[in-house]
Amino acid sequence: MEGKQSCECSVNNYQRTKIVISEEFTYDLQNSINKIIIEQGYGTYEIDAGKVFTGGNNFLGELYEINVTGYNSEGHKETSLFLKHIIYNDDFRVYSIPEVYAREAFVYKELSKIYDELQVKAKIPLGERFKMVKSYNETNSKVIILDNLTKKGYKTMPRLDVMSVEFAELSIKQLAKFHALSFVLQNRNPEYFETKIKTIKQSFVFDDYWNELAKKMCDTSTARMDDATKDKIAKFFPISLEKYPKYMNGLHSKIKCLVHGDYKMNNVLLKEINGRVSEVIPIDYQQIYYGCPVIDLIYFIYAASDRNFRKQHLLYLRDVYFKTLTSFLNYFDIDSLFSSEDFEKCFKDSLDYALMYTLYMLPMFLIKEDVPDLAKDNLLEMTIKIDERFYDRMQGIVDEFIELGIL
Incomplete structure (x- = not known):
């Protein structure tokens, strides 16, 4: 799983900065992404991961794009995920x-x-x-994993x-x-x-x-x-x-x-x-x-x-x-x-x-x-x-x- 740092680039209504999954994500989150890759039947693949900045559209989560490209038994395949990962703030008292x-x-x-x-x-x-x-089975109370519709x-x-x-x-x-x-x-x-x-x-x-x-x-x-x-x-x-x-x-x-x-x-x-x-x-x-x-x-x-x-x-x-x-x-x-x-x-x-x-x-x-x-x-x-x-x-x-x- 690889990713390289790059400058921000505009994607629709937000900014995106490349990240390294192994450094940015917890073990559980890395494991969830690996499960999706396995479920999708990838043999060989590459991952492009980016952190998304919406300019004020989201306050209570860290947003990511995960783009997987590679091959399975049927040939070339692409999967694009949108992730919303929980943040924790003990001072946030208006709700849990x-x-x-x-x-x-x-x-x-x-x-x-x-x-x-x-x-x-x-x-x-x-x-x-x-x-x-569309959501993925790996969605849970810490991360929401969805089909990235910006790609569509x-x-x-x-x-x-x-x-x-x-x-x-x-x-x-x-x-x-x-x-x-x-x-x-x-x-x-x-x-x-x-x-x-x-x-x-x-x-x-x-x-x-x-x-x-x-x-x-x-x-x-x-x-x-x-x-x-x-x-x-x-x-x-x-x-x-x-x-x-x-x-x-x-x-x-x-x-x-x-x-x-x-x-x-x-x-x-x-x-x-x-x-x-x-x-x-x-x-x-x-x-x-x-x-x-x-x-x-x-x-x-x-x-x-x-x-x-x-x-x-x-x-x-x-x-x-x-x-x-x-x-x-x-x-x-x-x-x-x-x-x-x-x-x-x-x-x-x-x-x-x-x-x-x-x-x-x-x-x-x-x-x-x-x-x-x-x-x-x-x-x-x-x-x-x-x-x-x-x-x-x-x-x-x-x-x-x-x-x-x-x-």
Whole structure:
């Protein structure tokens, strides 16, 4: 197994630096890669390994590309792997890093197979199915090992951009199918659902540390706003601290299923044909939990849109979600579980969640590329530099909720 040091080179939306596997990886991780090579039937082969730097897309894992080229009994063969390896940080107190890795391993190793079987049995056309990246059996609670789809033309949207409506529409359709499969699983195998899905609680710990972190991020979000607006947000902030955990635990809604928990633009891979988005595949299931699907939808829209985008497309995308959910459930002969009126009411009643989480988290989504090292840093002590586009986007969100009478 060989690798040579080289300078960084651009690969889609990230930087890649060659590494030596025997020096970079633990023995267990080297063993996992060797097992994959054996399973793929390689006789002779070469390995090119690189560490990936996403410029702010990932904080809680070390990312790698492993490209294997060689020969097996059938001739020339290539295998490209994408690895996300756990980091440990005792100062990271907002949730358990090992726990969220275990959740993602569960999705790729167990739940993905169940969802695939459900869709096959329902004879859903390939083009209409919920899509997932292929994972390898060596995936575990310390490392997620996936098919490297960048080699097949997939990439992520530039994380600082406002998303296109075609990307939003395709992504929301996939989200609706992900939620629908949870409802199907509950219908087809209620015992499994009760023990393996409903027991998955959201991962954040809402304690004094969280409150202090939320205040720090809220101050960052409002730093350039006028005093009158800051006063409005100051009055709203304690209300948000009380209400936000209820949203995250699904206590506000009777509509519940397995939700993604971190469905934002750079957690969706896309493929383009002639400059237009033709396909999307959701990724990154570390934050799954049993909760309200409307929260996933609101989270996605507000994380990657500006006020003008929402004025034009918010209600349309809401309706795309509901229509997709309903039509996808029809493949399984399941009638709509709730009316469009109930869904719209839940959406309207939950909308202030968007204001809460963007005040808390949007600065981290629009951080500049010199990101903090969360393997070392305490969140309360870190200094972040935010892209200038953040301030207009956050102001647009605040103005929107002032008009709605929430602020």
